Amino acid sequence: MASPNALTSQDDDFPRWYQDVVAKAEMADNGPVRGTMVIRPYGYAIWERMQNELDARIKAAGAQNAYFPLFIPESYFAREAEHVEGFSPELAVVTHAGGADLTEPIVVRPTSETVIGEFMAKWVQSYRDLPLLLNQWANVVRWELRPRLFLRSSEFLWQEGHTAHASYEEAASYARRIHLETYLDFIVNVMAVPALAGIKPPRERFAGAINSLTCEAMMRDGKALQMSTSHELGQNFARAFGIVFQSEDGQSEVCHTTSWGASTRLVGGLIMAHGDDRGLVVPPRLAPVQAVVIAVREDNDVLDACGSVNAALQRAGVKSVIDRGRGSFGRRVTDWEIKGVPLRVEIGPRDLANQVATIVRRDDGAKVVVGLNDLASTALTLLDEQQAQLLALATTRRDEATTDVETIEDAIAAAQSGFARIEWRHLGESGEDQLNEVAVSVRCLQRPDGTTPQNPDEDNLIAVVAKSY
RNA sequence: CGGGCUGUAGCGCAGUUUGGUUAGCGCGCUGCGUUCGGGACGCAGAGGUCCCCGGUUCAAAUCCGGGCAGCCCGACCA
Structure with a gap:
């Protein structure tokens, strides 16, 4: 077969190859404002396929779609300390509208925990109202200084699920259900990407969460990409927004909430997980054109x-x-x-x-x-x-680029070209610091058998360590 | 915020140092014809606020002053 040179080859310059594919497969263009993205029909058709598959799974898990506003009062963010701290650097804030300065600035949503919390508090009165299972398909804005189409843009599209439950156990098991039955199932069986399912170490958690579950995939350059997240929010937001209910025995109790999302970043993951020197490779079950x-x-x-x-x-x-x-x-x-x-x-x-x-x-x-x-x-x-073959090949590539190590030095070395697995107890805060200094991080914690732990304190956990997007 | 660089056709660029007739090249685009088993070719075309404002000059993409926008590196943030 003749070798086409329509694209930069992956080996020559992987980021350039990625840009070439996005442009030449007519997936997206840069928008007029730096960091914004115009999704072209072919890119959007792929996103619509992802939406259809995810939406069906979300509904099968009992959640209903709704829509909450783009504009959020700034004061809402202040109610949850970690949340506001985590998000304030990337907020876009409207201070002027309708020809006048606003008395209270309005935040363009970076995520909707706060508004949705406010309304959950209104809607939840009794244990009979629980669980409350909501999802919305929306755009969000997180100001980015180093944007890349699909992977990191100042505005992107996603779904965000938000649920309220009567107990910690119910909330945790629902977050886990979404993590496994919605996200991991879609990523593995439709996208043919053998993602690793696990939890984030404490420092990598979502701002305001008590536990974050993640699906981490290996790209063809050996770097990791987070494909989805599901968070146990504990009672942090429920307390801040007054999401309380009267239990069967008449007591007033605080709900346990979750949130979970997957975004147009999945399109970037698709490109980098399967693409080759001839361009994009779309698995048949995902392909808008087969x-x-x-x-x-x-x-x-x-x-x-x-x-x-x-x-x-x-x-x-x-x-x-x-x-x-x-x-x-x-x-x-x-x-x-x-x-x-x-x-x-x-x-x-x-x-x-x-x-x-x-x-x-x-x-x-x-x-x-x-x-x-x-x-x-x-x-x-x-x-x-072809569907089966793509998953098998990606799994082989992932496993061949994954190394079991015992020292931090070896982990850093292995992370230059793939994933390193190291016992979590060998790392600790200082170990994570050492990794972070050289742009390597703990992508997720797994049990030795590859399943998702309940929390980072379980015995014998394995830390999967890599460079990431 | 500091340093460096760039702004010329849809995209990528040359031309600016040393001012001079009609601003050019590649890709793309339009029409016609020949082609077609792995990015075809010929001919004919269309397309410009040379970032903006002001100045110098017989004459400015080119020189001078001011402004704006974008990119890269660093810092900041995570």
Whole structure:
């Protein structure tokens, strides 16, 4: 196969490669205000697929969608000490509106714990109102000095779930349920990314949380990316906002709340987890376009065959499109490859003469010649195989770039090109300081069997250590 | 906040040192034709507030003064 040089190669310059993919796959542009992002139709189609999959899982977990305002009174943030301290550097604040200075500044939401807390307090009266399970799809603003499209932008899109429960145990188990059944399931089984599920060490927790659960994925350059977070907020916000309920025996009790989110950063994770030197690679179950049908030569006969092949694929449930009338064959091939579409169906005069078509897989470039009658069923099989193959390959890459170590020095060395696993009790505050000094951090704590601990004080926990985005 | 750099077509840039006719190149874009099994080619076109304001001059993208915007590094923050 000829090697295209449409993109900078990953080995030459990984950040440049990332920018090239975002631009050439037509996913996003920089907005006019530094740090803002214009999400283009193809990038947004991928985000919509993520939304659909996540929304279905969120609803299956019993949460309902609602919407809370973009503008939040500044005084709300002051009510929870750690929260305000954690967020104040990145807040955008409106001080002037309607032609006049405002008496109280208004914060553009960086997250909605505070407003939602205020209304939960209003809505929750009795134990019969619990659990209260809410979610919203929204944009948030966190002012960023070093923006990167999808990974870190001053405005981004996400969902944020907020729940209130009667007991610590209920809240903790709901946060864990979202962590595993919504996020980890989506990331592994749809995105085909073998993320590690664990909890954050205390210093990496969300501002105001008592425990933060995280899914951490390895990118192809060996760095970690946090794909989702789920927080146990304890009674911190419930106390600050007066979320109290009357229990069955008539006592007044303070709720236990959770919050959890996943953002357009997932799109960045998708790019860096699977992408190769030919561009993006989108797993079939996530792909907004699963197959593209291309006429090698745009004769009427060939175009007719493309039309019926496309129709057959769609009837079989494959998200298929035809690309025609748009430049040379080679150009179209390259363009769809950069976009990461899982299957490319090529039909030319030679194929047509034999009543066959050529199917090319995006992941390994393998070509299969299939009879036109069998094409749809073969395509379905190839999509399934590719989904499994992507997860298997990413898992192998992750494991090969993960090293068990016993000293901090070895951890730092291993973190230059991947993940290091070290016993949590070997680190401590000073160990984390040493890591942080060289831009390495504890990404998550796991049990030895890879499951998610209840808290950082469990015995025998493993710290996964890496550089991160 | 400190230091450095940049602003010229949609994008990337040259031209500015040494002022001079119609501001140029690559990619992209439009039309026509030939092509088409891994980023095609030819011909013909469209597209400009040379960041802004002022000054010097017969003449300013180019020189002078002021302003604005952006980028990089550092600091700050996490």
